[in-house]
């Protein structure tokens with residue numbers, strides 16, 4: 001895995017700015033939905049077929065994880081993945097896969113629920129923050145598991161998981177998902193309070209319920225789960241569209257002054273993003289499963305803070321900052337979810353952006369235009385923001401660190417090129 005990554009680390013994109021993006025783009029399945037759903041498939045005995053699965057490096061890593069745990073899982077010839085779960089899953093998750101992708105920690109809940117014990121490497125932090133898993137572990141303890149952390153591994157043990165009330169200290173997406181999975185096979189009733197309610201969490205709930213789980217969502221942010229004895233494979237399950245990929249293309253269309261129509265989206269999942277884009281002067285025609293963005297209207301400064309759903313998503317913060325770099329006026333941004341998610345600021349500044357950072361706040365002062373530069377992406381969403389900024393900049397840019405994009409966007413350079421972007425992988 002390391003070698004594969006290194007080969008991509010050196011690769012880069014050459015981007016010639018100034019071409020408005022035009023045409024139609026189909027939005028792929030949601031990365032942050034398919035990863036927990038694949039982990040949950042460890043709990044469904046028999047065959048399961050998933051559709052609308054994006055071909056991403058992170059999905060490939062999760063498939064390798066499932067196979068390492070004893071479950072056969074592979075891309076099938078059409079648009080999805082088939083999983084054959086015929087025998088007991090192994091309890092030990094491979095170190096290299098968990099450290100390669102933090103979302104691999106989603107297998108903790110399923111293995112604990114199926115085996116009664118699990119040994120998972122502690123996922124490392126990443127460029128956007130320390131990303132601890134204390135909320136996950138407190139939830140497992142509440143369900144009756146004994147938690148040991150030694151030599152960089154988390155050991156979980158429970159003769160049986162017993163349902164209980166679990167108030168989360170923060171609406172963590174991953175912790176909510178891990179606990180939904182574990183509680184599905186616990187004895188009795190579990191209520192998860194102050195839960196994350198992102199569309200991807202709802203997609204996981206729907207997937208588990210189709211497999212025989214008994215989970216109810218209760219407004220505003222709780223899940224009530226009646227434990228069952230086992231779950232069964234699902235013939236056909238369609239993963240929801242990726243709202244962050246959709247938001248990224250909307251910003252790209254507005255920033256380049258283009259005219260793009262997105263298809264295969266769930267517009268209702270993008271409420272806060274659409275509202276903020278409109279507030280910034282972006283012209284949008286919104287239907288249930290398609291959105292048209294027309295650039296060319298004057299962009300205005302707006303203030304925003306990243307929040308748990310339905311607030312403005314942290315995964316769109318960098319892309320929105322790119323747009324505001326060339327909006328008229330000063331915008332104030334507050335990143336309230338991750339402690340270190342401003343590493344794109346220095347790179348945008350190389351392109352002529354005027355941004356000042358003060359802790360979790362940034363002030364973006366709009367400039368008339370950005371100029372091409374050599375920049376390096378530090379994480380998935382920062383990378384997307386740099387690429388779309390380069391598309392709008394005057395002149396040529398080189399964007400390094402392509403491996404980050406490959407992790408979470410399905411053929412991002414290819415989709416942009418189809419819209420007329422002058423973009424060449426180096």
Ligand code: EPZ
Pocket residue numbers: 031032033035103129130131132133134135136137170171172173174175196314315337338339380381408
């Ligand atoms: C999920 O990460 C997403 N990843 C992230 O998307 C997304 O940014 C994040 O949710 C927030 O929406 C996947 O779904 C695979 P959290 P997750 O637990 O579950 C702190 C992308 O670009 N926290 O909601 O790890 C944590 O440090 C990625 O696609 C604890 O303190 O996010 C962070 O500051 C990036 N203790 C905040 O909560 C815990 O036990 C939100 O984390 C868990 C989290």
